[in-house]
Amino acid sequence: xxxxxxHHATKLGRHPSNFRLNGTPVITVLLGSMVTALPVIAxxxxxxxxxxxxxLAWRLMRPELWRAWIGLxxxxxxxxxxxxxxxxxxxxxxxxxxxxxxxEHRMVWRxxxxxxxxxxxxxxxxxxxxxxxxxxxxxxxxxxxxxxxQMLWTILLFPYIVRQCAGIDRWRVMA
Amino acid sequence: xARPPSRRPGHNRKAQYSLFASYVxxxxxxxxxxxxxxxxxxxxxxxxxxxxxxxxxxxxxSTGLRHMVGGVASIDEVLAAYWRAGSQNVALRRQVEADRxxxxxxxxxxxxxxxxxxxxxxxxxDQSELLAARLISSSxxxxxxxxxLNAGNWQGVKAGMPVRAPEGLxxxxxxxxxxxxxxxxxxxxxxxxxVRRTNGNIPAISTGLGDGTLEIRALSAGRNPFxxxxxxxxxxxxxxxxxxxxxxxxVRVQGEIAYGVPLANPSxxxxxxxxxxxxxxxxxxxxxxxxxxxxxxxxxxxxP
Numbered sequence: 001x002x003x004x005x006x007h008h009a010t011k012l013g014r015h016p017s018n019f020r021l022n023g024t025p026v027i028t029v030l031l032g033s034m035v036t037a038l039p040v041i042a043x044x045x046x047x048x049x050x051x052x053x054x055x056l057a058w059r060l061m062r063p064e065l066w067r068a069w070i071g072l073x074x075x076x077x078x079x080x081x082x083x084x085x086x087x088x089x090x091x092x093x094x095x096x097x098x099x100x101x102x103x104e105h106r107m108v109w110r111x112x113x114x115x116x117x118x119x120x121x122x123x124x125x126x127x128x129x130x131x132x133x134x135x136x137x138x139x140x141x142x143x144x145x146x147x148x149x150q151m152l153w154t155i156l157l158f159p160y161i162v163r164q165c166a167g168i169d170r171w172r173v174m175a
Numbered sequence: 176x177a178r179p180p181s182r183r184p185g186h187n188r189k190a191q192y193s194l195f196a197s198y199v200x201x202x203x204x205x206x207x208x209x210x211x212x213x214x215x216x217x218x219x220x221x222x223x224x225x226x227x228x229x230x231x232x233x234x235x236x237s238t239g240l241r242h243m244v245g246g247v248a249s250i251d252e253v254l255a256a257y258w259r260a261g262s263q264n265v266a267l268r269r270q271v272e273a274d275r276x277x278x279x280x281x282x283x284x285x286x287x288x289x290x291x292x293x294x295x296x297x298x299x300x301d302q303s304e305l306l307a308a309r310l311i312s313s314s315x316x317x318x319x320x321x322x323x324l325n326a327g328n329w330q331g332v333k334a335g336m337p338v339r340a341p342e343g344l345x346x347x348x349x350x351x352x353x354x355x356x357x358x359x360x361x362x363x364x365x366x367x368x369x370v371r372r373t374n375g376n377i378p379a380i381s382t383g384l385g386d387g388t389l390e391i392r393a394l395s396a397g398r399n400p401f402x403x404x405x406x407x408x409x410x411x412x413x414x415x416x417x418x419x420x421x422x423x424x425x426v427r428v429q430g431e432i433a434y435g436v437p438l439a440n441p442s443x444x445x446x447x448x449x450x451x452x453x454x455x456x457x458x459x460x461x462x463x464x465x466x467x468x469x470x471x472x473x474x475x476x477x478x479p
Contacts, residue, residue, distance in 0.1 A: 037233035039241040040315050041322050041442035043362065043387035047315035067197035072204035080229040083314025083321040083357075086222045087211025094205040098198065134318040137215045138365040146386050147318060 016173060024172045025058045025065060026074070028165065033078040045147055048154040051078040052093065052126055056158070057165040059100060060115045068097040088133040092126045099125075115162070120155045127151050219365075220334065223350035223357075230323065230355045237311035238325055303417055303450045306330055310345075310358065310441055318385060320363035321349065322441055324356040326449065332356045335415060337450045343421035343438035344368065344409060345447050358447075361422070361437050362387050370422050371410040372401070378410055381422060381435065389423050389435040401425045401433035417453045 033051030040047065055074060058065060075089035082089065100118060107114055127147050135142045184190030214221055256263075308326035326332050328351045338345045338358050346366060349359040359366050362383040370381045370391070378394045379401075391407065393400050405425040411418030423435035441447075 034233060034236075036315055037237045037312050038315075039237050039312055041310055041313040042315035043320075043440075043442065044385065045316060045318050049316045067194075068201035069197050069204060071201065072208075075208070077229070080226050081233065083317040083319045085212050085215035085219070086225060087208040087215065090208030091205045091212065092208075094201050094208065098201055098205075131318045133212050134364075137212065138219055141364070143385075150316070 020172055024168060025062075025165075026070075028168060029054045029058070029074050030077055033074070033081050036081050036083070045150045048150065048157050049078075049082070049123075049126070050161075051082075052089075052123065053154060053158060053161045054165060055093065056119050056122055057162045058169075059097065060118060061162060061165060061169065063104065066097075068094060068101055071097045084130055085133055085137045088130055089126075092129040092133075096122045096126055112159075116155075116158060119158045123154050123158070124151055127154070220350045223352070226350070226357075227352035230352045230357075234311065234323075234325070234355050237323065238309070241309060241311050241325075303453065305332070305336065305449045305451055307446045307448050308332075309446055310444070311355075313360075313441075320360040320366075320383065320385060322346070322358045322360055324348070324358050324447070324449070325354075327351045327354045327356045329353050332449055333452075335452050337416045337420075337452065338447050339420050339450060340439040340441075340444035340447050342440075342444065343423075344416065345439055345441050345444070347415065348449065356449075360441055361439075362389065368416060368422060369410045369412045370407040373406045373408055375400070377401075378412070379407065379433075381407065384434075387436070388426075389437060391423070391425065391433040391435050392431065393433075399428055399431055399433060401428055403427060405433075407435060411453060414454055415452050417450060 029051055032054040035050040036047065051074065055071070071093035072090055075091075075093040076086070078084075078089045078093075079086045100122065103118065104110075127150060128144065131142050131144070131147050184194055211222070306326060308324050308330075310322045311325045312323045314321040322345075324332065324338065332348055332351050334348050334350055336348045338347060344361055346358045346360040346363070349357045351357075360383070361368065361381075362385060364383050364385050366383045368381045369378065371378050377400050380392050380394065382390045382392075384390050391401065403425055407422045407425070409416040409418055409420045409422055421438045423437050425433045425435045427434040
């Protein structure tokens with residue numbers, strides 16, 4: 001074999017199982033939401049919302065994979081683990097996905113930078129919205145400076161997450 | 176790269192309806208989510224039962240990892256201990272000798288205290304400690320400050336119980352599941368603790384700011400009585416928290432408000448103690464017990 005990436009060529013004609021095709025993205029998002037189970041006792045909102053990041057990565061990389069309602073079950077699971085009031089991510093993630101659907105076709109050109117821009121706006125929307133929901137359900141008053149560092153490194157982490165998702169996607173579609 | 180292909184399904188009616196239905200479901204779901212948040216405004220612990228499943232599911236993972244991380248996190252401390260070990264040893268030895276005298280004095284005071292309480296017929300039931308447990312994870316990505324405790328309903332933990340570490344107050348139990356409990360940390364915006372300054376006995380209210388610090392407002396009118404370095408302990412007013420649990424140290428004063436830092440850092444404490452909610456109770460002698468207890472009697476209990 002000249003190129004090890006051609007290794008899968010021997011499996012031509014076979015198709016990956018349905019579970020692998022449809023289940024893998026869902027499982028990665030759920031695992032991303034479960035990162036909050038790590039034994040880190042944070043003093044301020046410091047951990048990037050990995051569930052949201054992975055959802056965004058799949059959505060922008062594979063627009064045909066999911067309809068907008070996929071945000072509901074995934075966000076409910078995220079709400080159960082994140083400590084946000086239940087319903088917060090359900091509302092925000094779904095609005096975000098509908099928003100991406102609406103915006104996507106207004107852009108004439110799409111590339112890596114445009115994807116990152118869409119993701120950055122989506123992340124700022126979800127984190128600011130989350131802080132707002134926390135405020136109205138009895139948390140501290142909104143100070144955007146409190147979530148600003150989290151926004152910053154979530155946005156900076158996005159390209160890395162996309163790359164990992166692309167790697168998983170490659171495995172997913174190969175039989 | 177050109178933009179991705181349009182989602183519009185062309186003339187296929189079935190595909191059009193399916194796409195439309197998916198948006199209807201999504202919008203309805205978003206509205207339901209919003210309603211759930213609105214419900215949470217009035218009943219913050221209402222949907223705690225939904226969380227039980229995931230909390231129980233992730234508990235073994237968090238507990239297992241906690242043991243590993245504990246070992247890794249303390250490596251720097253171990254290494255730092257070797258730095259200037261000799262001079263540190265001498266200093267610590269002197270400290271121990273100084274402390275020994277203090278401990279003997281304190282024991283004497285404790286005995287005297289017990290004797291005086293007996294004279295006053297005050298029965299100080301100190302059965303406040305319920306159990307010791309560990310904090311295993313937290314709401315690290317949320318603006319709320321919750322930590323998850325490795326003990327729950329089945330171990331006797333109930334909502335509202337105070338949680339403390341040897342260094343100071345950690346918070347109180349917010350919700351429970353069979354084997355885990357969510358602890359509302361001291362630094363959460365909705366955690367309000369009645370405190371007093373150790374010298375001068377000035378009552379104040381401590382509120383979390385969500386960023387690891389506390390906002391402390393004196394209850395007395397007039398100018399701000401706090402200065403940096405003041406120690407704050409719980410006052411026991413209003414129940415829940417036992418009096419005299421260390422809470423915070425004031426670091427900055429700005430106008431009417433003082434800012435404090437909690438004495439117990441939940442990410443560094445090894446184990447925490449769940450205590451029974453504090454109630455001001457006074458037991459009188461038999462003769463007086465026959466008569467109904469009067470209101471002012473409760474005030475005596477706070478005096479040591």
